[in-house]
Amino acid sequence: MDIAGARRSPAGLLATWGLTRLLLLLFVLKVYVFPGPDVTSDVSVIYQGWYDVLRTGTFPQDDVTWQYPPAAALAILSPALLPFLPYATAFFVLAFLADLVVLSLLLYAGLRPGRSLRGAWVWVVGVPLLGPTVYARYDVMVTAVAVAALLAGARHPRVMGALVGFGAMLKVWPVLLLVAARKRGIWMSAAVTAAGLAALFAVTMPGSFAFLTFQADRGTEVESLGSLVFHVARQYGWDGQVLLNYGSVEFLGPWVNVVSTAALALTGVAFGWLLLWRLVATRFEAHTMADAAFVAVLLFTTTSRVISPQYMVWLIGLAAVCLCFRASRMTVPALLVLLASFVTVLEFPIYFANVVASDGLGVTLLFLRNGLLVAATVLAAVELWRATVSAPVDEPAPAHPAQATDEPSETSVTS
Numbered sequence: 001m002d003i004a005g006a007r008r009s010p011a012g013l014l015a016t017w018g019l020t021r022l023l024l025l026l027f028v029l030k031v032y033v034f035p036g037p038d039v040t041s042d043v044s045v046i047y048q049g050w051y052d053v054l055r056t057g058t059f060p061q062d063d064v065t066w067q068y069p070p071a072a073a074l075a076i077l078s079p080a081l082l083p084f085l086p087y088a089t090a091f092f093v094l095a096f097l098a099d100l101v102v103l104s105l106l107l108y109a110g111l112r113p114g115r116s117l118r119g120a121w122v123w124v125v126g127v128p129l130l131g132p133t134v135y136a137r138y139d140v141m142v143t144a145v146a147v148a149a150l151l152a153g154a155r156h157p158r159v160m161g162a163l164v165g166f167g168a169m170l171k172v173w174p175v176l177l178l179v180a181a182r183k184r185g186i187w188m189s190a191a192v193t194a195a196g197l198a199a200l201f202a203v204t205m206p207g208s209f210a211f212l213t214f215q216a217d218r219g220t221e222v223e224s225l226g227s228l229v230f231h232v233a234r235q236y237g238w239d240g241q242v243l244l245n246y247g248s249v250e251f252l253g254p255w256v257n258v259v260s261t262a263a264l265a266l267t268g269v270a271f272g273w274l275l276l277w278r279l280v281a282t283r284f285e286a287h288t289m290a291d292a293a294f295v296a297v298l299l300f301t302t303t304s305r306v307i308s309p310q311y312m313v314w315l316i317g318l319a320a321v322c323l324c325f326r327a328s329r330m331t332v333p334a335l336l337v338l339l340a341s342f343v344t345v346l347e348f349p350i351y352f353a354n355v356v357a358s359d360g361l362g363v364t365l366l367f368l369r370n371g372l373l374v375a376a377t378v379l380a381a382v383e384l385w386r387a388t389v390s391a392p393v394d395e396p397a398p399a400h401p402a403q404a405t406d407e408p409s410e411t412s413v414t415s
Contacts, residue, residue, distance in 0.1 A: 146293075
């Protein structure tokens with residue numbers, strides 16, 4: 001083992017993380033101005049407005065932009081932990097700390113025997129590719145919970161379940177981490193945690209589940225896969241509009257409902273594929289849970305009616321966990337996600353005006369970003385299927401059913 005090399009790698013990784021995160025903080029604190037619209041206004045205006053309402057003991061029931069599960073209130077209220085700082089500054093500091101937590105978890109996992117620091121490098125490099133948006137949304141906090149859950153799954157299944165349940169009450173998508181979970185304790189812990197939090201918020205704070213109605217009424221957001229239909233249609237005289245609607249910039253007009261319904265149907269197909277995979281998968285290794293979670297979130301992100309820039313943080317975090325395992329097949333999909341993240345910061349915020357106008361540059365960037373996501377999704381799904389369902393090409397089929405038993409491996413303790 002090259003001990004000196006192992007030491008140099010974490011040192012370089014930490015130095016890179018420190019420099020890039022300092023730059024992100026300088027951007028969100030407006031020491032330097034990042035090109036494009038001000039991405040920090042969500043914190044200083046929207047989040048702080050919600051904070052003022054939540055402090056009164058109720059959810060913002062009349063605000064259609066509140067589209068989050070009840071535990072999201074904890075993220076919005078979290079700047080109260082730093083009362084000596086203005087709200088926005090405190091939020092940015094907490095986002096920075098959540099980023100540090102993810103790095104620490106990936107470093108700890110990557111330095112264990114049989115693991116790799118590739119995952120930590122994916123996180124260190126991937127996050128700054130998204131620009132200051134990553135610290136101006138609470139998604140980095142949710143991602144920290146998801147990363148902790150996946151890394152806890154091998155030795156502490158009930159801890160994983162509790163973290164997944166908590167994460168699902170923060171922003172729903174972490175429930176997809178359970179797609180490859182086989183231990184009953186994980187599912188029970190997740191269900192008990194989620195149900196307990198839901199009941200607690202329902203009893204103590206009015207309007208806990210108003211977000212379900214608001215979320216159902218969303219349309220086709222201008223950065224989504226389905227939006228490409230209308231970006232192209234505008235070149236040929238489509239007479240719809242692009243307006244701020246339900247908290248995001250969406251297309252409104254003829255055929256929008258059809259495309260939104262098609263997106264939901266495509267998400268249903270993705271769910272069906274995941275269910276089929278779960279039924280026929282036979283080989284579960286140490287990295288399978290992370291790989292499957294990455295594929296699941298890729299499927300649901302890519303087919304969603306909304307692909308906000310901060311959604312890429314989820315994918316970077318899960319890709320990083322996958323690459324902590326040397327045997328993971330998700331290297332190329334992870335690289336495609338990193339490329340998509342770089343294109344994302346170009347389409348938002350730098351050239352977002354071009355995207356809204358559906359001009360040549362804006363449409364090209366969206367086709368490129370969404371094309372990279374589609375490619376990553378398809379490739380990751382194929383690799384997951386090959387690794388867990390298809391017969392290994394380098395091993396002969398067992399001659400007798402009695403010989404088909406699995407040898408003791410990490411499988412039995414990691415799923």
